Amino acid sequence: MPTYDVRTHGCQMNVHDSERLRGLLEEAGYAPVAQGVDADVVVLNTCAVRENADNKLYGNLGQLASDKRRHPGMQIAVGGCLAQKDRGEVVRRAPWVDVVFGTHNIGSLPALLDRARHNGAAEVEILESLEVFPSTLPTKRESAYAGWVSISVGCNNTCTFCIVPSLRGTEEDRRPADVLAEIEALVADGALEVTLLGQNVNTYGVGFGDRLAFGKLLRACGGVEGLERVRFTSPHPAAFTDDVIEAMAQTPNVMPSLHMPLQSGSDRVLRAMRRSYRSDRYLAIIDPVRAAMPDAAITTDLIVGFPGETDEDFADTLRVVEAARFASAYTFQYSRRPGTPAADLPEQLPKAVVQERYLRLQALQEKVSWDQNRLQLGRVLDVLVSEGEGRKDGATDRLSGRAPDNRLVHFTVPAAAAVPRPGDVATVEVTYAAPHHLVADGTVYAVRRTRSGDAWAARQGAPNTRSVVLGLPRVGAPAAAPACG
Numbered sequence: 450m451p452t453y454d455v456r457t458h459g460c461q462m463n464v465h466d467s468e469r470l471r472g473l474l475e476e477a478g479y480a481p482v483a484q485g486v487d488a489d490v491v492v493l494n495t496c497a498v499r500e501n502a503d504n505k506l507y508g509n510l511g512q513l514a515s516d517k518r519r520h521p522g523m524q525i526a527v528g529g530c531l532a533q534k535d536r537g538e539v540v541r542r543a544p545w546v547d548v549v550f551g552t553h554n555i556g557s558l559p560a561l562l563d564r565a566r567h568n569g570a571a572e573v574e575i576l577e578s579l580e581v582f583p584s585t586l587p588t589k590r591e592s593a594y595a596g597w598v599s600i601s602v603g604c605n606n607t608c609t610f611c612i613v614p615s616l617r618g619t620e621e622d623r624r625p626a627d628v629l630a631e632i633e634a635l636v637a638d639g640a641l642e643v644t645l646l647g648q649n650v651n652t653y654g655v656g657f658g659d660r661l662a663f664g665k666l667l668r669a670c671g672g673v674e675g676l677e678r679v680r681f682t683s684p685h686p687a688a689f690t691d692d693v694i695e696a697m698a699q700t701p702n703v704m705p706s707l708h709m710p711l712q713s714g715s716d717r718v719l720r721a722m723r724r725s726y727r728s729d730r731y732l733a734i735i736d737p738v739r740a741a742m743p744d745a746a747i748t749t750d751l752i753v754g755f756p757g758e759t760d761e762d763f764a765d766t767l768r769v770v771e772a773a774r775f776a777s778a779y780t781f782q783y784s785r786r787p788g789t790p791a792a793d794l795p796e797q798l799p800k801a802v803v804q805e806r807y808l809r810l811q812a813l814q815e816k817v818s819w820d821q822n823r824l825q826l827g828r829v830l831d832v833l834v835s836e837g838e839g840r841k842d843g844a845t846d847r848l849s850g851r852a853p854d855n856r857l858v859h860f861t862v863p864a865a866a867a868v869p870r871p872g873d874v875a876t877v878e879v880t881y882a883a884p885h886h887l888v889a890d891g892t893v894y895a896v897r898r899t900r901s902g903d904a905w906a907a908r909q910g911a912p913n914t915r916s917v918v919l920g921l922p923r924v925g926a927p928a929a930a931p932a933c934g
């Protein structure tokens with residue numbers, strides 16, 4: 450059987466697309482490659498958001514060129530946002546690449562590989578719009594207990610720092626019945642958590658004329674038997690409506706966590722970013738969220754050093770960060786992304802200025818996160834045990850998982866107590882708070898074995914084990930790059 454290796458860069462969209470790429474390749478007769486061995490097909494699922502994304506791609510391709518010399522017949526495919534942006538440029542700069550495909554035609558990958566092999570020439574196929582909603586493609590899920598479910602792709606906004614609208618197109622919504630059918634199938638397969646995915650989840654419904662569709666979808670998730678945890682990422686503050694807060698608060702399996710990008714606390718900068726809300730509007734959303742769900746953890750994305758950002762603008766961001774009391778924040782230094790309007794703005798800031806502000810923002814958010822986490826001390830939490838999140842678990846003998854509000858919890862299994870599997874639920878008491886995680890080493894301890902734990906064990910072929918597989922991306926937490934930049 451020929452083997453494949455899919456390497457993913459970027460946000461949750463790409464992580465989920467890579468699940469589809471693996472599903473497609475396995476359906477076409479490829480098998481996952483073993484560690485430390487060259488694959489017959491290497492797929493790079495690229496991201497155009499990160500600084501120097503181009504340099505990194507061509508650096509990786511240079512490395513793959515020497516792998517290919519060692520492994521005749523190996524094929525290299527490049528997909529994702531950077532491929533959509535660079536198109537034929539990829540094979541001009543790296544003529545050893547066999548296939549280039551875009552964000553709208555991931556389903557074509559096996560056929561493009563066949564054609565390139567048959568013709569002995571590179572195949573470049575980039576479409577301008579979706580042919581098939583990607584969720585209809587075969588998918589190889591990374592996790593037995595949690596899954597991504599796309600409700601929409603693309604974005605109708607025009608934030609000036611963002612490349613998404615030009616690479617992923619305008620928003621296309623999936624029909625609610627299709628979304629629910631996928632959720633039910635996931636649950637039937639053992640999942641107890643889903644994360645609804647879209648660039649702007651709360652404009653969901655614009656495509657079929659129902660402005661309240663997202664709240665209705667959350668409520669419908671509440672009716673899926675066996676589904677214990679529902680999350681979503683990311684909502685846009687400008688489109689956030691009260692019915693969504695009510696749906697979150699009134700649907701028991703919708704978790705008390707909200708990841709909502711703020712980007713800047715300065716109204717002047719928000720205007721320059723073409724983000725159509727202002728900082729007071731943002732704060733006016735999270736107040737009722739907290740009133741309706743006092744346990745809600747609110748997280749965000751922030752960009753420091755947008756062109757023209759002054760000391761006063763930055764001070765506004767610090768002020769809003771203090772007021773918002775985020776549980777955590779993904780902070781990014783602004784970097785020019787070719788193809789975005791902001792890349793051509795004057796007043797790009799010197800790197801040193803951006804760096805200094807970034808460190809100050811990080812220090813403030815670290816303090817706020819720590820304060821927020823200390824409020825968790827003594828709480829008894831149901832933790833969905835995960836795999837691959839506790840980097841020190843081997844040394845500390847703790848296991849790890851996520852609380853309902855998505856906080857990372859490391860916990861100790863008392864001597865002689867039942868050991869949960871990934872996908873099981875452990876009830877533990879928080880005994881220590883760090884800025885980025887909680888620790889539960891107390892005596893309160895119970896385990897509920899779940900269908901998800903059974904599904905995880907069935908995948909491993911081992912019914913009850915402490916071994917933890919490292920390196921899987923976390924489903925439910927914001928990835929390193931935001932879904933909505």
Ligand code: SF4
Nearest residue numbers: 604608611613933934
């Ligand atoms: S930042 Fe988010 S809302 Fe703005 S254009 Fe990009 S994807 Fe759309």
